[in-house]
Amino acid sequence: MFSLKFIRCIQLKVLVFSATFLLAAETSAKAQQTIPTLTPRQTQNLSRDLVQSSSQDFFRQGNNALEREIQLLRDRQVSSNKPILKIDWTQIQKRLSTQEKP
16 A cells, blocks of 8 residues: 555656656747847847947936036026126216216
8 A cells, every 4th residue: 555655656756747847848949939030230230229339328428417407597597586697787887987088
């Protein structure tokens, strides 16, 4: 009786192992079939699109900095209703009058 249970346990283990092995082999075969082959040109284009070059990074950082500066200027303009340039007309008239006298 002990040997019958032992034999069935071994048979079950062999069945599970073989099913797992066949399933893994079938999955591997399907995976190899679905991978398309790329030409060298396609591979180059793909790698170029996936990895940013230093010039792309440079221009992206510059564009981000420019957008931040524009937003800062807009925020200052909205928050401040005072004129940026103050003109003192009395000082201008005094200077003009002193220049005309000689």
